[in-house]
Amino acid sequence: MSKFNNDALQVVAPTGPITSEQTATATTHQGAPGFRRDPHSELFLLAVTNFVSEDTAYETGTQRNHRFRDLVRQLAISDPDWLARMIRWLRAEAGMRSAAVVAAAEVVHARIGGELHGHSRAVVADALQRADEPGEILAYWFATYGRNLPIPLKRGIADAVFRLYNERALLKYDNPTKPIRFGDVIELVQPRYHAKAYGTWRDSLFRYAIERRHGRGNPIPEGLPVLRAHADLYSIPVEQRRTFLDREHAAEMLARAGVTWESLAAWLQGPMDARAWATIIPSMGVFALVRNLRNFDKAGLSDEDAATVITRLTDAAAVRRSRVLPLRFLAAYRAAPSLRWAWPLQQAMDHSLDNLPLLAGRTLILVDQSGSMDNRLGRQSELTRADAAAAFGSALAVRAQHADLYQFGYEHDRVEFHRADSTLRILGQFRGMGGTETAAAVRATYDGHDRVVILTDEQANGGWGGANPTMLVPDNIPVYTWNLAGYEHGHGADGPNRYTFGGLSDKGFEMIPLLERGVQGDWPF
Structure with a gap:
């Protein structure tokens, strides 16, 4: 006779992580019964849908920002381990850049205000995953809390700078129109990186970024080959640059010089024609290709060169590696004027939904x-x-x-x-x-x-x-x-x-x- 595995055993259904009250004590924005959720659940659902400072149907961007910040501050004190994991996932897996940056800054502020140690530095470093984001978090902090930078914030930014700043990042993200440049960030956190960077290519890069920020015009150090190759390209007279694209290895030379599709038009000092696109397409990622389908058609990209794009969009492994969200393919499908992109985009979206x-x-x-x-x-x-x-x-x-x-x-x-x-x-x-x-x-x-x-x-x-x-x-x-x-x-x-x-x-x-x-x-x- 079975003693345990019998009808008396009550199988309890598993529960998910989102937790709410069991009786409605509130209302939705339209007046239906509303169920309050615990802070972890409310913050998670808000974070994965929160485009910072942007309105929704029932909340202004300011209202959502305040609710988001209040929840982060609360959990930064009551459950910092959970919050640190959530912010790391929010940036790395969910791809919510601005929400992760704001959350990291608010963790620092809340824990310093509560005179609590730990968590802040690592949270900041985890939230910064692209080379323009150290400047983003500094801009947010300056606008919200002033110019005084706490040590955990500096150290977290320094960790990210050491990991993210390289020659290609400098070319792509050190925008002269931005109030906070790479050189500014480096000068603010310099004591934290200097011991590790001294005498390395990073030391050369960081020093050059500072010199460049202050417009001193010093030559590019020899240990920075990408920047030197980039400078060599700019030494070509403007009237000869389009003919340069006809060279056999032009695509490889542009790639070695860190030229992206965003910067190629500036180098050419003119519009992107079909030849320019064909040259840069091999070095473009899936996301960049999807963003530019309309531009390819406008420039008259040939079917032969379009076939290269189509091959990338229909490559299931490439689509998965790109981590482009499914909705990006839907947006491109609606925006692309040519029918030649319809089937590849359908396949790309289906590949992105394989999970x-x-x-x-x-x-x-x-x-x-x-x-x-x-x-x-x-x-x-x-x-x-x-x-x-x-x-x-x-x-x-x-x-x-x-x-x-x-x-x-x-x-x-x-x-x-x-x-x-x-x-x-x-x-x-x-x-x-x-x-x-x-x-x-x-x-x-x-x-x-x-x-x-x-x-x-x-x-x-x-x-x-x-x-x-x-x-x-x-x-x-x-x-x-x-x-x-x-x-x-x-x-x-x-x-x-x-x-x-x-x-x-x-x-x-x-x-x-x-x-x-x-x-x-x-x-x-």
Whole structure:
């Protein structure tokens, strides 16, 4: 007789990392019952959706900044280990540059104010992953807290400078129009790097960056070959530079001199024509290629040279290594005028979504297309939260064994698709649908499915449509809410079989099969 493995055993459903109250004590911005989350959960959902200082449908950029800073300061005191891991992941994996920089600066300020030691230096170094970011964090600190730089901030920046500053970074990011240049950063943190850098190529580079900042015109040291090759290119008379591109090894020479597509036009002192693009394309990354498809067409890039771009976009390994977010390919697909890019971009987006799980059984996917989701993702983006929800919902649907895909607002409509469809082809069916009747959509569409996925900003209307939508699904059926805005209150309670994720990448969806296998959900860091 089995003593332990019998019917008396109560299998408890795993829970995800997002934690909320179990009874609504607040309201959403549209008046529906709202569920407060603990500080860790609220900060995480806000951080992965927060384009610093930019408005959303229900919060100004200033309001979001204040809420973000307050949460960071609170957790910098109460749980600095968790916060340090979150900031490292936020920058390195989620790709949220400005949010990570602000969070790191606020950690330093909060811990100094609380007279607490540790964490600050490492957090700053982890948040700075691109060579222009040491200047960014200094600019933020000066604007927010003045010119007095605490030691942990200096040391963290110094660690990042030692790792990030090189010849190519100087050429690309040391912009004369910026108020804080590489030389300024180096002079501010010089005591921290000098012992390690003295007598090395870094010492030569750092000294040259300072000299360059002050306009002293000193020659480039011999130990800096990229900068010297760059200077040699600029010694070529302007009228001869386009003919230089006809040389057999012109592409390799440009690459050795640290010339990027951004700087090639300045070197040519004229527009980028098809020859210029063809020369620089071999050294461009996937992200840069995607950004410039319209420019390639405008310049008249030949089909032969376009084939090089297409090969890169359809290379699954190259797309994954690039870590370009899926939504970048959607934006390029909408902006590119030529049909020759359509199929490669469809393939690239599908490759970028390879981490989405293959869901067994029947899945109900509800995509919020209400008015508040029509808010743009960022000031420079043409995409909206509705676009993001539709893209991820469509991609999840075509990878599921059997999925019912609906869009909803005041009403709801089925989105027709075949499993062989590309994600981008499905998106043409989505449209704006007014207010947010999440609960009504769940009630009308749930029909014994094995799971429910809702992609939304969680801001449902009050009244019947504003009821907790997760309660309309049986307790033993998992409901996954994908939060795309990071507002303060959720539309339902988190707990067993009720999970919330956030962000604008595919990473969170990986948790679905783990949770359904009974593996306890945890933070992605």
